[in-house]
Amino acid sequence: MAAQIAPMADPGISPNEDGLPGLPVVRNIVGALLTWGLVACVAGLVVSVIVWAVAHQQGNYSHASSGKTGVIVAAGGALLIGGANAIVTFFSGLGSAI
Known part of the structure; x- marks a missing residue:
């Protein structure tokens, strides 16, 4: 017995500027x-x-490696924070196209 698939209806909900105060x-x-x-x-x-x-x-290559990792993490964090608005906008646009 095949299950029938009901078509999905658009509920008509979208983000708005006046939904909540504050x-x-x-x-x-x-x-x-x-x-x-x-x-x-x-x-x-x-x-x-x-x-x-x-x-x-000082020749402490273990700590030097930790310093390098910290540089990469800080730079990656700045990249993600700086691009947060663009990243969310991109994925929001992808989500609305589903």
């Missing part, structure tokens, strides 16, 4: 979080470069 406040909070995240990435990058340089100069 949206401008939430946007300000998220913007501030982005700023804090970027400041943390800069601090992590500076600390990692210092660890990398000092450890390499």
